[in-house]
Amino acid sequence: MTQAQTVRVAALQGDEAVAEAVRQCDVDVVAAYPITPQTIIVEKLAEYVADGRFRGEFVPVESEHSAMSACIGAAATGARVFTATSSQGLALMHEMLYNAAGMRFPIVMAVANRALSAPLVLNADHGDMMGSRDCGWIQFYAENVEEIYDRTIQLFKLSEDPRVMLPSTINFEGFILSHDKERVRLLEDESIRRFLGRPNPKHKIDPDGPLTFGAIATPDTYYEFRMQQLEAMKNALHVFDEVEMEFESFSGRRYGAVDAYNTDGADVVMVINGSAGGTMRATARALNAAGEKVGVLAIKLYRPFPVEQLVSHLAQAKAIVVMDRSLSPGAPTGPMSEDVKSALQLAGLAKPIMSVVYGIGGRDLSTEDGKNIFGMAKEGSAFGASTVMYGVKA
Amino acid sequence: MFEPIKGLKELPTEEPLSPGHRLCPGCGASIVVRQVLLAAPKDTIIAEATGCLEVSTALYPYSAWNRPWIHSAFENAAAVASGIESGFKALARRGEAKEHPIIVFGGDGGTYDIGIQALSGAIERGHRFLYVCYDNEAYMNTGIQRSGGTPLGAWTTTTQVGSARAGKQETKKDLVSIVVAHRVPYAATASISHWRDLMTKVRKALSKDGPTFLHVIAPCTRGWRFDSEKTIRMARLAVETRLFPLYEVENGVYKITFPVASPKPVEDYLKLQGRFGHLFQPQNAAELEAVKKGVSENYTRLEKLSQLTSQMYTQQVA
Amino acid sequence: MSWKELAEAGVVKGGTAASYVVSGWRVKRPVINEAKCTNCLICWIYCPEPAIVRHEGGKVTIDYDHCKGCGICETECPPKAITMVREP
Numbered sequence: 001m002t003q004a005q006t007v008r009v010a011a012l013q014g015d016e017a018v019a020e021a022v023r024q025c026d027v028d029v030v031a032a033y034p035i036t037p038q039t040i041i042v043e044k045l046a047e048y049v050a051d052g053r054f055r056g057e058f059v060p061v062e063s064e065h066s067a068m069s070a071c072i073g074a075a076a077t078g079a080r081v082f083t084a085t086s087s088q089g090l091a092l093m094h095e096m097l098y099n100a101a102g103m104r105f106p107i108v109m110a111v112a113n114r115a116l117s118a119p120l121v122l123n124a125d126h127g128d129m130m131g132s133r134d135c136g137w138i139q140f141y142a143e144n145v146e147e148i149y150d151r152t153i154q155l156f157k158l159s160e161d162p163r164v165m166l167p168s169t170i171n172f173e174g175f176i177l178s179h180d181k182e183r184v185r186l187l188e189d190e191s192i193r194r195f196l197g198r199p200n201p202k203h204k205i206d207p208d209g210p211l212t213f214g215a216i217a218t219p220d221t222y223y224e225f226r227m228q229q230l231e232a233m234k235n236a237l238h239v240f241d242e243v244e245m246e247f248e249s250f251s252g253r254r255y256g257a258v259d260a261y262n263t264d265g266a267d268v269v270m271v272i273n274g275s276a277g278g279t280m281r282a283t284a285r286a287l288n289a290a291g292e293k294v295g296v297l298a299i300k301l302y303r304p305f306p307v308e309q310l311v312s313h314l315a316q317a318k319a320i321v322v323m324d325r326s327l328s329p330g331a332p333t334g335p336m337s338e339d340v341k342s343a344l345q346l347a348g349l350a351k352p353i354m355s356v357v358y359g360i361g362g363r364d365l366s367t368e369d370g371k372n373i374f375g376m377a378k379e380g381s382a383f384g385a386s387t388v389m390y391g392v393k394a
Numbered sequence: 395m396f397e398p399i400k401g402l403k404e405l406p407t408e409e410p411l412s413p414g415h416r417l418c419p420g421c422g423a424s425i426v427v428r429q430v431l432l433a434a435p436k437d438t439i440i441a442e443a444t445g446c447l448e449v450s451t452a453l454y455p456y457s458a459w460n461r462p463w464i465h466s467a468f469e470n471a472a473a474v475a476s477g478i479e480s481g482f483k484a485l486a487r488r489g490e491a492k493e494h495p496i497i498v499f500g501g502d503g504g505t506y507d508i509g510i511q512a513l514s515g516a517i518e519r520g521h522r523f524l525y526v527c528y529d530n531e532a533y534m535n536t537g538i539q540r541s542g543g544t545p546l547g548a549w550t551t552t553t554q555v556g557s558a559r560a561g562k563q564e565t566k567k568d569l570v571s572i573v574v575a576h577r578v579p580y581a582a583t584a585s586i587s588h589w590r591d592l593m594t595k596v597r598k599a600l601s602k603d604g605p606t607f608l609h610v611i612a613p614c615t616r617g618w619r620f621d622s623e624k625t626i627r628m629a630r631l632a633v634e635t636r637l638f639p640l641y642e643v644e645n646g647v648y649k650i651t652f653p654v655a656s657p658k659p660v661e662d663y664l665k666l667q668g669r670f671g672h673l674f675q676p677q678n679a680a681e682l683e684a685v686k687k688g689v690s691e692n693y694t695r696l697e698k699l700s701q702l703t704s705q706m707y708t709q710q711v712a
Numbered sequence: 713m714s715w716k717e718l719a720e721a722g723v724v725k726g727g728t729a730a731s732y733v734v735s736g737w738r739v740k741r742p743v744i745n746e747a748k749c750t751n752c753l754i755c756w757i758y759c760p761e762p763a764i765v766r767h768e769g770g771k772v773t774i775d776y777d778h779c780k781g782c783g784i785c786e787t788e789c790p791p792k793a794i795t796m797v798r799e800p
Contacts, residue, residue, distance in 0.1 A: 028480075028481060028484035028485060028488075029477065029480045029481050029484055031476070031477060031480070055484075055487065056484045057480035057481070057483050057484045059476060059477070059480050059519065060519065061473065061476070061515060061519075062511060062512070062514070062515030062518070063511060063515070065469070065470065065473070065512075066470060066473035066476070066511070066512050066515055066516075067473075069466060069467065069470035069473035069474050069476075069477065069512065070473045070474065070476045070477035070480065071477060072464075072466050072474055072477060073441060073464065073466075073473070073474035073475060073476065073477025073478040073479075073480075073481065074477035074478065074480055074481035074484075075477075075481070076464050076477075076478060076481070077477075077478055077481030077482050077485060077491065078481070078485065078490075078491070079480075079481035079482075079484055079485055081477075081481070095467060096466070096467065096470070099466050099467055102721070103466065103721055104720065104721040165720075165721075198490070202720070203720075203721070203723045205439055205462040205464065205478065206462060207436065207437035207438075207439065207461070207462055207494055209725070210459065210460055210461050210462045210463065210725070210726035210727070211462060211463075211723055211724065211725060211726060212452050212457035212459050212463050212464075212723065212724045212725070212726050213463065213464040213465070213466075213721075213723055214452065214464055214465035214466050214722070215452035215453060215454040215455075215456075215457055215465070215722050215724055216448075216449050216452060216453050216454065217454050217722060218453070218454075221454055221713070221718060221722075223715075224713070224714070224715035224718050225715070225718060225721070225722055227715035228715055228716075228718065228720060228721070231715075402752070402753035402754070402756070402757055403753060405757075407766050407768075409762055411762070412726075412727045412729050412730040413729070413730060413734075413761035413762055413763055413775060413777075413778030414729035414730050414731065414732035414733070414734060414761075414777075414778055415729050415732075415761075416734075417760060418780075419737060419738075419760070419780035419781060419782035420760060420780075420782035420783070420784055421760045422760075424760040424761070425758060425759075425760050428757075428759075428760075428762060429757065432757075451729065454719075454722050454724060455719065455724050455728060456724075456728050456729040456731075456732050457724050457725070457726050457727065457728050457729055458727070458729035458730075459726045459727065460726050460727045461726060462726070463726065586758070589757050589758075615782075621783075622782040622783055622784070623782060623783030623784050623786060623787045623796075624787065625758075625760070625782070625784055626758050626784055626787065626788050627787060627788075
């Protein structure tokens with residue numbers, strides 16, 4: 001492993017780390033609308049613009065729908081494009097998310113996850129991104145601020161790869177990660193520049209060779225266009241490995257599509273995404289020190305869903321707990337729980353699965369909660385029963 | 395400054411819009427596009443909203459556009475244009491690309507109503523583009539439903555004519571006034587019948603360093619209910635009856651570019667279109683009067699604005 | 713056509729519509745009386761397709777592959793050199 005080329009260590013909020021990464025990635029156009037808890041991203045970028053440190057175009061659009069629309073227009077010129085949003089903003093641009101993916105523009109977006117209204121709340125859960133999970137974007141979840149910084153950089157490389165050409169998001173919980181300061185080992189501007197190069201899309205707006213973007217399809221062709229997208233999404237799985245390998249070569253850091261802690265030989269494996277992955281790992285370490293056999297599988301890459309890796313880490317588990325930080329009203333369990341169950345079923349594995357929903361609307365999850373959930377898993381009655389709505393005031 | 399329109403023979407022979415598109419015979423919208431693009435530079439980039447024009451000219455694998463062209467959604471053409479403009483600005487700063495003129499095409503649907511926010515935002519931010527609203531006065535593509543641009547009294551499929559109600563009860567939104575309120579360098583109305591006026595305005599608009607706007611009347615043979623050969627005649631009558639005055643607003647100064655000293659009766663225009671047929675029934679006489687009153691009041695308003703603003707703004711415009 | 717053969721993201725070269733023939737839309741076709749035609753180009757600037765072709769050093773002709781027979785040219789022609797004739 002190469003020595004990490006760190007320029008300096010900084011204490012950054014998640015939002016600040018995103019802004020710094022965007023500045024370093026030679027982004028050409030940022031079109032964004034402020035929404036709590038993403039606002040620090042746009043404010044920081046505006047500071048960089050005023051200082052002359054961000055030399056791209058910062059477009060203060062009048063809504064998130066226009067943000068994604070402007071991103072699409074900018075991406076068509078062959079420029080490197082970025083935006084950020086949360087919650088209502090993500091919901092407002094929902095239509096355009098599908099559009100961006102369908103038009104195969106490699107836009108990168110940071111989502112500071114926040115629960116969706118109504119009722120209105122400012123705090124985190126994954127409901128916003130889960131509500132748009134079928135939009136065709138590549139979706140990552142981060143567990144800490146340094147991971148947010150690293151992923152933002154990686155996403156440009158992944159999205160812009162000709163085998164992919166899909167837009168991508170890095171998701172991180174609002175306030176918990178967007179606002180809390182954590183240690184980030186910043187990388188050199190030049191290393192990042194060399195890693196990313198400049199965008200070179202196959203198609204872009206060029207008066208010398210006029211192209212038509214966004215022609216309508218018919219039932220004869222629509223399905224096939226969507227297949228192209230699905231294939232690109234499939235490619236993203238292995239292109240991602242290449243991206244991480246190259247990223248590691250100059251940063252010394254690698255995360256994987258999943259992070260497996262003590263999953264081999266575990267009695268119970270807790271499957272989770274987002275910042276609470278760290279909480280559950282701390283919980284598991286304490287439990288294991290006391291003689292339990294607990295594993296934690298943190299899902300970092302959510303779309304495309306890393307089925308093979310998931311299955312390989314869960315194959316030996318005696319029981320599985322899947323923890324969702326969002327709701328799917330009327331569905332048997334939470335969204336990620338559905339994905340895990342499908343993946344295992346496809347692999348022919350039958351496991352006792354306990355589905356838990358936690359952290360809705362910013363409700364905190366502590367290591368004490370983690371112990372309680374493990375306790376429920378050990379007790380066993382919640383397996384196969386309906387989803388556990390953990391933490392709700394009964 | 396800009397190159398004046400000398401004559402038809404000086405216009406390019408290379409067609410910006412290729413034939414073989416699926417617009418109706420006699421469609422006013424394609425005439426708008428042809429005249430606008432023939433007046434514009436060859437490297438013009440087009441952003442377009444969903445609508446009649448878009449679906450008929452870009453149906454995979456056929457495209458009628460001999461210019462770079464992008465469509466994404468219905469309400470966002472101006473936002474997409476903002477992105478294109480910003481993208482090229484950023485790339486040009488790096489020396490990786492050159493900037494090009496940008497023209498946005500949106501129907502009355504995609505401009506007056508669902509697209510008004512994106513238009514307002516893009517203008518307020520000062521992006522350099524020319525927005526051309528081709529106004530066929532209803533959501534024609536989805537089947538002739540009313541829009542904010544549908545005139546008072548018109549039949550549409552959502553302002554039907556019956557015993558309780560006869561046609562649209564609301565007046566046509568004054569789109570140019572909304573745009574002018576943003577203090578754009580240039581906004582104007584145009585008609586495909588008066589091609590020289592239209593093309594001059596296109597060149598004038600493109601010469602401005604900022605957002606500009608052209609509101610063009612695009613008669614629709616299907617939705618307005620008239621035979622296809624009358625499209626230009628309809629556009630001409632709209633001007634000659636003062637119903638659709640041809641004017642421009644340059645840095646706040648109003649000027650009627652085609653003054654109509656002796657207007658033809660508004661009825662001459664209305665009676666040729668099936669969508670206004672009910673206005674000639676005795677029970678709808680009041681509605682017909684309201685339409686005529688609106689026309690004369692609007693023209694008087696523009697005359698007064700011309701007088702007022704030519705005195706208010708003494709600065710010579712470039 | 714397989715999804716592998718379709719243009720990626722449906723991006724197409726501009727102007728491909730020219731290969732699409734719409735002559736079947738017509739009920740009537742315009743016929744230009746060359747003697748009366750002054751080549752003023754009014755029909756050309758008002759044609760929605762365009763199905764009127766300009767020729768260097770010659771008068772305009774009709775592109776019958778792309779004419780939909782709307783009749784605007786007949787209506788607007790100043791010397792009345794165009795006549796709409798029913799298709800057989």
